[in-house]
Amino acid sequence: MKWESVVGIGAIPALLACVPVEARDYLDIRQVQEEFFPASTLTRVALKLEPDLRAQLRALSGIREPFNEDGVWRALNGGWLISDRVIGKHETIDYAVALDARGAVRGVEILRYSESYGGEVRGAEWRAQFTGKTSSDPVMLGKDIRNISGATLSAKHISQGVKRILLLHSLLLSKLPS
Amino acid sequence: MQVFIRSLAIALGIGCLIAGPATAGESPFGWIYTTEVMPPGEAEFETQSFLQHGQSQGEYDYLIQRFELELGLTPRFQLAGYLNFSRIDALANGVDGLTGGPGTDLGPGNDPTARYRHSRFDTASVEAIYQLRNPLTDRFGLALYLEPEYGAREQALEWRVMLQKNLLDDRLILAGNLFGAHERERESRSAIDRASMLDLSGGLSYRFRDHWSAGFELRNHREFSGYWYGAREHSAWFAGPNLHYAARRFWVTLAWRTQLPVVQTFADDQAAVTVGHRIYGDEHARQEFMLKFGIPIQRAAHGS
Numbered sequence: 001m002k003w004e005s006v007v008g009i010g011a012i013p014a015l016l017a018c019v020p021v022e023a024r025d026y027l028d029i030r031q032v033q034e035e036f037f038p039a040s041t042l043t044r045v046a047l048k049l050e051p052d053l054r055a056q057l058r059a060l061s062g063i064r065e066p067f068n069e070d071g072v073w074r075a076l077n078g079g080w081l082i083s084d085r086v087i088g089k090h091e092t093i094d095y096a097v098a099l100d101a102r103g104a105v106r107g108v109e110i111l112r113y114s115e116s117y118g119g120e121v122r123g124a125e126w127r128a129q130f131t132g133k134t135s136s137d138p139v140m141l142g143k144d145i146r147n148i149s150g151a152t153l154s155a156k157h158i159s160q161g162v163k164r165i166l167l168l169h170s171l172l173l174s175k176l177p178s
Numbered sequence: 179m180q181v182f183i184r185s186l187a188i189a190l191g192i193g194c195l196i197a198g199p200a201t202a203g204e205s206p207f208g209w210i211y212t213t214e215v216m217p218p219g220e221a222e223f224e225t226q227s228f229l230q231h232g233q234s235q236g237e238y239d240y241l242i243q244r245f246e247l248e249l250g251l252t253p254r255f256q257l258a259g260y261l262n263f264s265r266i267d268a269l270a271n272g273v274d275g276l277t278g279g280p281g282t283d284l285g286p287g288n289d290p291t292a293r294y295r296h297s298r299f300d301t302a303s304v305e306a307i308y309q310l311r312n313p314l315t316d317r318f319g320l321a322l323y324l325e326p327e328y329g330a331r332e333q334a335l336e337w338r339v340m341l342q343k344n345l346l347d348d349r350l351i352l353a354g355n356l357f358g359a360h361e362r363e364r365e366s367r368s369a370i371d372r373a374s375m376l377d378l379s380g381g382l383s384y385r386f387r388d389h390w391s392a393g394f395e396l397r398n399h400r401e402f403s404g405y406w407y408g409a410r411e412h413s414a415w416f417a418g419p420n421l422h423y424a425a426r427r428f429w430v431t432l433a434w435r436t437q438l439p440v441v442q443t444f445a446d447d448q449a450a451v452t453v454g455h456r457i458y459g460d461e462h463a464r465q466e467f468m469l470k471f472g473i474p475i476q477r478a479a480h481g482s
Contacts, residue, residue, distance in 0.1 A: 063347065064346055064347045065347055086347075087347045087348065087349065087385075089424075090388060090389050090424050090425075091388040091389065092388070141315055142315045147315065149217040149218060149253045150217030150220060152312065152314045152315065153314055153348055156314055156315065156348075157347065157348075
């Protein structure tokens with residue numbers, strides 16, 4: 001028996017690893033716009049977050065993954081649609097959050113889920129927990145957001161991501177001129 | 179060895195047919211246990227190929243092949259069953275130029291100057307892991323492990339205390355284990371061999387891109403005579419890298435660690451099998467490799 005046999009065994013998963021993971025696009029941003037802001041015009045808002053604000057968002061939300069500054073739209077009625085990305089178990093998760101004019105969550109949708117597991121976070125019942133949340137709520141897994149056993153990492157990071165968006169509204173978006 | 183490769187290929191083939199999405203059972207480390215457990219109702223099939231290679235001279239390869247079925251019972255508790263096999267191939271590898279080393283069992287009919295090659299079923303074992311703290315939702319992860327092992331020639335009881343801390347959006351995993359084992363082994367030429375050991379291991383794994391993690395592991399192994407930490411025998415150190423890949427239907431981890439030239443021996447028979455500040459004899463090899471596969475088993479209904 002030679003150690004090369006161990007390497008030979010390793011060739012089997014290496015071959016399997018070449019099979020690409022199926023990324024699954026569930027919704028695009030236009031569909032989310034239609035869902036939460038039907039027949040409304042949304043205007044993209046160009047953001048450039050200052051380092052201090054970035055640090056504050058990181059400290060308060062716990063998320064280090066850079067915020068998607070190109071994914072912010074404002075509705076005529078004062079609402080907001082924000083798309084962002086967080087880290088999942090093996091890949092990233094693209095999601096969108098719709099806010100009303102007060103900065104409360106109208107809904108959360110999962111756009112792209114390339115994860116190998118944890119798809120339960122797409123369930124409407126789990127996502128409905130975020131409806132009505134504001135920046136003054138904890139929005140924390142295990143506190144006011146119920147966990148999904150087997151999808152803890154995805155659930156945790158999505159919760160942190162929604163929290164970051166609520167904080168962004170409170171600290172910046174609500175202060176932008178109409 | 180061909181027996182093991184065939185059985186492994188068959189197991190992988192079966193696993194691929196029943197494979198589902200990867201779950202919490204995956205491990206980015208070669209030897210260190212993390213504190214996450216399988217969700218209730220989730221199961222995983224796993225193989226571990228642990229190769230010890232090379233002593234001070236000659237030829238030496240000792241493969242321990244394990245097949246595991248793991249099942250989550252509650253959000254904090256999982257059980258696993260193992261079948262453990264081994265394959266030894268050694269020739270003139272001893273410090274004295276004779277054939278020997280871990281895994282060998284030369285009886286009166288064996289020529290100590292000749293090649294010793296043997297495959298066998300060693301033991302069956304049951305492993306229980308209970309999670310006290312979840313690294314994803316608590317400040318750190320903490321879990322306890324117990325594994326009794328039984329075979330015709332050897333019996334053992336293993337335990338672990340496992341710690342884990344996640345950082346950087348859970349990209350970076352720091353893990354440490356305190357591991358203990360109490361062993362009884364019947365050998366052909368001698369009476370019953372009783373030994374106990376204490377391992378301190380620690381390491382890190384960092385997800386540097388989607389699907390891929392890499393890291394490092396360090397281990398201190400302390401061996402004692404008797405079942406319950408009698409006289410000290412030696413303290414050896416090992417270190418090396420790990421690499422991990424996880425996809426939808428499986429995960430794989432490859433790790434290597436080398437015995438560092440810093441061994442401490444506490445008995446004459448231990449010093450006698452030390453060369454270049456590394457201990458050999460019936461204790462350790464110079465290089466260790468680990469290859470692990472995990473294949474989650476498809477659930478019948480998967481809510482999404």
